[in-house]
Amino acid sequence: MVSRTSDSLSLFESAVRVKSAAKTIALATSAQKDEALWSMAELIRGNAHEILLENEKDVSSALGSGQTNTSIDRLVLNEARIQSMADQIELVARLSDPVGEVVSGQVLPNGLVVRKERVPLGVVGIIYENRPNVTSDSAALCIKSGNAAFLRGSSSAIRTNTAIAILISEALEKARLPGDAVSLVRDTSRKSAVEFMQLEGYIDCLIPRGGPSLIETVCNNARIPYIIDGDGNCHIYVDESADLDKSLAIIANSKVQRPGVCNAVETLLIHRNIADELLARLEKVVPTVEIRGDKTVCAIIGRAKEVSDLDFATEFLDLILAVKVVSDLDEALEHISKYGTGHSEAILTNSYENARRFTKEVDAAAVLVNASTRFVDGNQLGLGAEIGISTQKLHARGPMGLTSLTCERYVIQGQGQVRL
């Protein structure tokens, strides 16, 4: 397999090409973009064997380099994971195209016709860690929304990512679109990562997808606009009036269903009047979860360890749950305000007033009442697919679907109007 993606090109030369391709993809019809997406899925399915061969090389290098098991698991592909990558591309192809949507419009008293329309951002830069599916997922979402995707994956996944990127460019060209509209950076040195996030004028929006150290590097070095897909130190507050059966099911689901993701719960806050009964039952409902609690918790749950302030500030991403007994809703709100990262926060309650206060006063991308935090996800919330979950307030907040990859533009049509 011969690489045709920016192999011998400097980062800057690639950036120039991607920017030029972005102009073409921005004007492509939905039919043409979808044709490229269907081809992408077909080529990925048809070349699964070749992708797996490249992936094996990446994995054996990674095994020799002392990466953690979790990290290597994220890198590994198999037949099922490749089929799921192709499925995901087809899912995006079936979504409606956000480009050109008229967001608002009116005729002004002077006869000017004013519309706000959705247009692509231009070049979307994605900087990410091991998971090779980010290559195809991001490419599909960017293409569908009329953007070029400038991809900078990890060095451990470079062979796999290259194999996938070549197929994507081939699919674009089959649909008579520029192959450069999806470009993978081949130089995966640390230096090039920093240069990538400083490509002012060449990347319209940077979306880092990775852990805290990547996010910090972006915050410290980026000279281009970015959207932070940040930590999820998520809380569930069980109010005095909560239904305990439902609460236990929601807590277990939020913690155990997939502990390694940002919308899993990390800290449980329990109203003191129901703490005894809830804690006694909790222990049995989440037997595999390590519980770190305050004195009341430790007195009831024998196996619980003592919780620290650091625990309350930690996104465990693991089968660990911090637990605190609080005296009322105010104390819960205060705790969330102090330790929360503005991702997803839930209250379990049967009190209308407490549900109202919680949803109004908690400052987070998503607030939930009587539902699992695991629902805060683009697919679950009906966005079709997501490019990430924003924990910032500007531009996009919460799960980001196709519209988060667009911006708006005023189109003003007159017949000679001048300002008085």
Add this chain to the structure above:
Amino acid sequence: MVSRTSDSLSLFESAVRVKSAAKTIALATSAQKDEALWSMAELIRGNAHEILLENEKDVSSALGSGQTNTSIDRLVLNEARIQSMADQIELVARLSDPVGEVVSGQVLPNGLVVRKERVPLGVVGIIYENRPNVTSDSAALCIKSGNAAFLRGSSSAIRTNTAIAILISEALEKARLPGDAVSLVRDTSRKSAVEFMQLEGYIDCLIPRGGPSLIETVCNNARIPYIIDGDGNCHIYVDESADLDKSLAIIANSKVQRPGVCNAVETLLIHRNIADELLARLEKVVPTVEIRGDKTVCAIIGRAKEVSDLDFATEFLDLILAVKVVSDLDEALEHISKYGTGHSEAILTNSYENARRFTKEVDAAAVLVNASTRFVDGNQLGLGAEIGISTQKLHARGPMGLTSLTCERYVIQGQGQVRL
């Protein structure tokens, strides 16, 4: 007049207070916020004399410090300007409150009720130059949208700004809202400006309002999210099919009506087939405008000077117009793509196809057909009032009204749902 605004407080102490006040103002009712706004306007009208006394002191210091006339003109207040500040606050009071607006909502198949609601950003930081009306305008827009305003004006305007800020805090307290919800930074040193834009965790959005050097300082130093109200190097392209009478009126309006603002036209591109006639008439239509043109232009307009590449890249903000004759729409699009700053770009044409191509292909916050660039303004476009005009793509683009001072939040209501 005794200052009650953060006089003896450190910047960090002020930031803590503003953040705390933001939580209260976010939950205030529209009625309460409007009450504060009406009081503000009344207090400003009632204390015009005191504000003018402070302003005289600022102006006499500025006169001694060698500031330009334009700069001093921006600083000067008079009775009419103060009345207009109060009018503007009342205008904002009459707008509808964006907070709580349900942007979208649906019921998912599993019964979860999902809504996206508008919520305030929190603390909005405004860093600005001489104009004291920015103090009252920004405060009004922030309060109406449920945000606290953290204001950092120039040292030349500090006495005037302080007088206004004290009245605003008084008005807030009259409406039983925290006076700290609008706080003016009293330390106007350069060092404090940089510290201001690095108040991570205390300012949710920074909006710099000023010239290129302020914008550059923000881009180089800010560690908080910001919205750039950038340069407007705006173009008008006069197509072959344009109505020349209307075109001349639009060009004159775009250039002369208020040359010192960002939505004034700076470069005129003319299709070669109509250049002779248009240029011959243009000379008389804008007699006060210095014309800098290419060879064709200079051959027709005797007083024209030769234009340089630097002119094409310059936002004159003055009675100067760069003029270039182009051979077709493509050349015009290429020129705009090279020199435009993504603010406002206009085509004057009677060709359906060229209007369609221009509005589709030009990458700017606003594209206009047969209308003056001067319409790209929040008041003109029906936003009621604007906090600035964004030239960036993320969050807000073009004139920013109250909704640009909000973000969205997911509210998810269930009855015990867990993820399968």
